Amino acid sequence: MKFDTPATTNPIDQLKIVGQPVHRIDGELKTTGRAMYAYEWHDPNLAYAYGYPVGSTIAKGRIISMNIEAAERAPGVLAVVTTLDVGKIEKGKYNTAILFGGDEIQHYHQAIAVIVAETFEQARAAAALVKVDYAEEQGSYDLAEAMGSAVKPKDAGGAPPDTAVGDFEGAFKSAEVTLDETYTTPDQSHSMMEPHASIAAWDGDELTVWTSSQMIDWWRSDLATTLGVDKEKIHLMSPFIGGGFGGKLFLRADAVLAAFGAKAARRPVKVALPRPFLVNNTTHRPATIQRIRIGAARDGKITAIAHESWSGDQPDGQLETAAMQTRLLYAGENRMTAMRLATLHLPEGNAMRAPGEAPGLMALEIAIDEMAEKLGMDPVQFRILNDTQVDPEKPERPFSHRDLVGCLKLGAERFGWPGQAQPGSRREGNWMIGSGVAAAFRNNLLVPSGARVRLDKEGVVTVETDMTDIGTGSYTIIAQTAAEMMGLPIDKVAVQLGDSRFPVSAGSGGQFGANCSTSGVYAACVKLRDAIVKKLGFNEQDVVFEDGQVRSGSRSVPLAEVAGSEGLVAEDTVEWEKLSDSHQQSTFGAHFVEVGVDLATGETRIRRMLAVCAAGRILNPITARSQVIGAMTMGAGLALSEELAVDTRRGFFVNHDLAGYEVPVHADTPYQEVVFMDETDPVSSPMKAKGIGELGLCGVSAAIANAIHNATGIRLRHYPMTLDKLI
Numbered sequence: 001m002k003f004d005t006p007a008t009t010n011p012i013d014q015l016k017i018v019g020q021p022v023h024r025i026d027g028e029l030k031t032t033g034r035a036m037y038a039y040e041w042h043d044p045n046l047a048y049a050y051g052y053p054v055g056s057t058i059a060k061g062r063i064i065s066m067n068i069e070a071a072e073r074a075p076g077v078l079a080v081v082t083t084l085d086v087g088k089i090e091k092g093k094y095n096t097a098i099l100f101g102g103d104e105i106q107h108y109h110q111a112i113a114v115i116v117a118e119t120f121e122q123a124r125a126a127a128a129l130v131k132v133d134y135a136e137e138q139g140s141y142d143l144a145e146a147m148g149s150a151v152k153p154k155d156a157g158g159a160p161p162d163t164a165v166g167d168f169e170g171a172f173k174s175a176e177v178t179l180d181e182t183y184t185t186p187d188q189s190h191s192m193m194e195p196h197a198s199i200a201a202w203d204g205d206e207l208t209v210w211t212s213s214q215m216i217d218w219w220r221s222d223l224a225t226t227l228g229v230d231k232e233k234i235h236l237m238s239p240f241i242g243g244g245f246g247g248k249l250f251l252r253a254d255a256v257l258a259a260f261g262a263k264a265a266r267r268p269v270k271v272a273l274p275r276p277f278l279v280n281n282t283t284h285r286p287a288t289i290q291r292i293r294i295g296a297a298r299d300g301k302i303t304a305i306a307h308e309s310w311s312g313d314q315p316d317g318q319l320e321t322a323a324m325q326t327r328l329l330y331a332g333e334n335r336m337t338a339m340r341l342a343t344l345h346l347p348e349g350n351a352m353r354a355p356g357e358a359p360g361l362m363a364l365e366i367a368i369d370e371m372a373e374k375l376g377m378d379p380v381q382f383r384i385l386n387d388t389q390v391d392p393e394k395p396e397r398p399f400s401h402r403d404l405v406g407c408l409k410l411g412a413e414r415f416g417w418p419g420q421a422q423p424g425s426r427r428e429g430n431w432m433i434g435s436g437v438a439a440a441f442r443n444n445l446l447v448p449s450g451a452r453v454r455l456d457k458e459g460v461v462t463v464e465t466d467m468t469d470i471g472t473g474s475y476t477i478i479a480q481t482a483a484e485m486m487g488l489p490i491d492k493v494a495v496q497l498g499d500s501r502f503p504v505s506a507g508s509g510g511q512f513g514a515n516c517s518t519s520g521v522y523a524a525c526v527k528l529r530d531a532i533v534k535k536l537g538f539n540e541q542d543v544v545f546e547d548g549q550v551r552s553g554s555r556s557v558p559l560a561e562v563a564g565s566e567g568l569v570a571e572d573t574v575e576w577e578k579l580s581d582s583h584q585q586s587t588f589g590a591h592f593v594e595v596g597v598d599l600a601t602g603e604t605r606i607r608r609m610l611a612v613c614a615a616g617r618i619l620n621p622i623t624a625r626s627q628v629i630g631a632m633t634m635g636a637g638l639a640l641s642e643e644l645a646v647d648t649r650r651g652f653f654v655n656h657d658l659a660g661y662e663v664p665v666h667a668d669t670p671y672q673e674v675v676f677m678d679e680t681d682p683v684s685s686p687m688k689a690k691g692i693g694e695l696g697l698c699g700v701s702a703a704i705a706n707a708i709h710n711a712t713g714i715r716l717r718h719y720p721m722t723l724d725k726l727i
């Protein structure tokens, strides 16, 4: 199905099941431990062996030699495969750094061997016996130092790295009120609960891999490239995933090591990356340095706005696109953005939840707060005054739907926004109390997505798609979509996900998964409905799918009966055309936060948080709310505690575990409220939905920073805002 005209009325609009607060259909499997995660897959007929990775202890250079004799002789060891044995191999399309193979070391904890043994403990013990001689080279590990030699890359996540409209420099110089400040965000870690893990089993030249992947087809293609085998010979499964946040978008070393280990040991091999490897062996969100300049007239209208951002990555790596939202969020005739990339030899930087916008808004939304203060305006009013309904860089392009103003107004009312509160003016005992606000913004991306639907003689519809559920609720919203389309109760729908034998879906990324994958299921269901109507010779015009029946005129047939003993199958892929050019599609929100800052220790405690989100139709308010409160919690961590500490001498992240990399716990976010604007976006898809999974993270950390300023009168511009920075 090509979706190229705004959606009018369709069966989804009945909202009998879609849009309803349906509990997760996979909830029972998860809470009873029966949902099988990658490492848990167990076939009693297979003799599994265990692989343990060895990581490089230098960040840059070459391996001269490896001594594996002691490891090979260690108890239980079945095979040792080294990067030198394997030699240089192809790299997957989505991988920047080498995952395995050859003597070149690009970053600390790059995988250089896998030890396969009868037990996990034996493999781990033997891994410690591997001796390596390196020729170490000096790398570049410090963004502040390297930014001077940063370059303009060809590409910034598919967009140009620079944009300019009007005369920024001139307008900034002549503006009545100006701001010119620099903000920094540190390297950040996905820190998902389930580590990267894979089981590989060869049968001749055919490979089956159970893994933990957000994007089945990307992994399958890249695994085929990396191993040098035909993609069709690889069967990938990832039915349940214990969190990804972008860290499982791309093929990682666990799958590659398991495949090589399994070949060498002639046994199915399980490899889970140990927790420290998650930090230095996989990807992270790169640190940024961001300079923001804003000029405004006394009445509060922005006349000039510029956002420049620097980040670093491996050679041939990519930018953290932190200036992107500044192209679209506020009005202003004279504007410029520029993003630069420095070469760093730290582990590969890559997408982490709301790549670009999340760190970009951590800076921009403090700058906006600072401007409001300079202008003597309520920061809510300042944002409303500078709203735009068109792309400010291309005024002929309207937003498909944009209700940032509605979010700010409703949020202020629900939160009890104190207006332009004097900083440092509120006290409760030892606590300085402050309120902060920030806008949320994240683009709505559209990716083709396929699904297959089968109607069987029991009247059950089974949906098959390689879509993944990374804890987000994909199973549930997909079941809701098929149930609504086919007029079935939700327990007459079965959903099968995360298997490379199913049609290729959007996958879970970029907050496009929910809208795109359900649109693919919608498209397949349209085909199934057509097949049913045709089979029965019904009149298309008055046909109704309801209560497990298909009706037309005075005729009514149970779906179970239409299916016959053979069943009926339909498959389709939704693709988007043109609309994405004519309209700018984005999602919006407003975050409100109240903090207390301890007068003596400088410790910040979040007291309450509110997010108001405008993201098209909400497919399921329970799972959508879970996405937003999870994101708000992540934003609390990014604001107050999360930071990968760089050893700038040796080039690695020092705090490579959950003891040193501090993520929030429940006590850190005591009260969270989420409100969804009641809206649809008919331009976005037949579902009229948009992304919500990353929006909740966008802006929230700045709202916390602004609340700290409001509480204390101290303006912090460098994350995380730990107590030492307040004292």
Ligand code: MOS
Binding pocket: 214, 244, 245, 246, 247, 249, 351, 352, 353, 354, 355, 508, 509, 510, 511
């Ligand atoms: Mo997201 S960072 O695209 O999983």
